[in-house]
Amino acid sequence: MGNTLPCMPKKGARGAARSASKRNSRSGRNTTSEEEMLHRQALSMVLQQHQLSQRFDGSMSRRIGSTSSRRKNLSENFSNGRQVAEFIGNIEIKKFVLVHGEGFGAWCWYKSISLLEESGLQPIALDLTGSGIDHTDTNGVATMAEYAKPLLDYLQSLPEDEKVILVGHSCGGASISYALEYYPKKISKAVFLSATMVSNGQRPFDVFSGELASAEVFMQESQLLSYGNGKDRSPTAFVFDKQYIKGLYFNNSPPKDIALAAVSMRPIPLKPIMEKLSLTPEKYGAVKRYFVQTLDDHMLSPDIQEKLVRENPPHGVYKIKGSDHCPFFSKPQSLHKILLEIAQLP
Incomplete structure (x- = not known):
């Protein structure tokens, strides 16, 4: 069979194939054009941050937002618009609050915002x-x-009978854990996206300590610390060297998203991630938690993610193959399907 030559298509078939190829090419160009437009818009938004911050008061959400172990492909659940509408209609909690990780901002969620x-x-x-x-x-x-505080203020402002789904990325996991302890009745589910899902009495930094160094050694030896209160005082922030962020965070992300991050990421407040969190079963433990693992992650390795799941078991675990530390850039469709599936869970 390996030596059999393929049948040559007839002239009409060749013409049809060429037409189909042209249509596919045009479709591909349209898709690429749309992606480039989104990237340009996002990049433009970030480059104008300083001007925007002078004109607006409040979080980025006012401008870019709108008001388990199962791993089935959600696209198999429905094949037309009516089925999609029925599926979404069955989701009780439709509001997602997206919480960025260290150095990032609301801007990093632009693909997920569009898909949701x-x-x-x-x-x-x-x-x-x-x-x-x-x-x-x-x-x-x-x-x-x-x-x-912006997250806590938002949750506090919700009506008594309204709940949301929290999604925290990386060190944003500590932020949503903190929120779970204070406003468990406002939160339907919590999604930890390659995130610091800490246990009671643990510091967010401790999650990374196995790959970096102990907190004490890190504080003494790191060359990337900022001393906002003077060199004779404790360091106040952590600044990643831009030449390393691609390999750590964005090893599978598109170049345009890496460029967006390079001009947008800011220093990381150090003291909050060195703070031990108090998390109780009655509050933090009352909300269902889900962990999303990123399997090609250079920042928070799959082994560390597995350790987090073992030590603080969530209600469900999902895995994204081929994703770096930032699936909202590298695997936005896969992340979106997982968020939809979590949303439909009771």
Whole structure:
């Protein structure tokens, strides 16, 4: 069979094939053009952050947001618009609050925001204190309460009978854990996206300590620390060297998203991630948690992610193959399907 030559197509068939090829080519160009337009818009938004911060008061959500172990492909659940509408209609909690990780801001969720909105859901992306276009000096953010204040304020503002689904990325896992302890009745589910899902009495930094160093050694030897209160005082922030972020965070992300991150990421407040969190079974433990593992992650290795799941078991675990630390860039469709599936769980 290996020596059999393929049948030559007839002239009409060749013409049809060429026409189909042209149509596919045009479709591909249209898709690429749309992606490039999205990237340009996102990049333009970030480059204008300083101007925007002078004109607007509040989080980025007002501008870019709108108001388990099962791994089935959700696209198999429905094949037409009516089925999609029925599926979304069955989701009780439609509001997603997207919480960025260290150095990021609300801007990093732009693909997820678009996909969730197209699905009829309501994404809200927040800038934590000193992040995104929030102009607070990062060096002055001293506690988790200060850092997570925009999230806590948002949850507090919700009507009594309204709940949301929280999604926290990377160190944003500590922020949503903190919120779970204070507002468990406002949160339907919590999704930890390659995130610091800490246990009671644990520091967010401890999650990374196995791959970096102990907190004490890190504080003494790191060359990437910022001393906002003077060299004779404790360090106040952590600044990643831009030449390393691609290999750590974005090893599978598109070049345009890496460029977006390179001009947008800000220093990380150090004291909040060095703070031990108090998490109780009655509050933190009352909300269902789901962990999303990223299997090609260079920042938070799959082994560390497995360790987090073992030590603080969630209600469900999902895995994204081929994703780096930032699936909202590298695997946005896969992440979106997981979020839809979690949303439909009782």
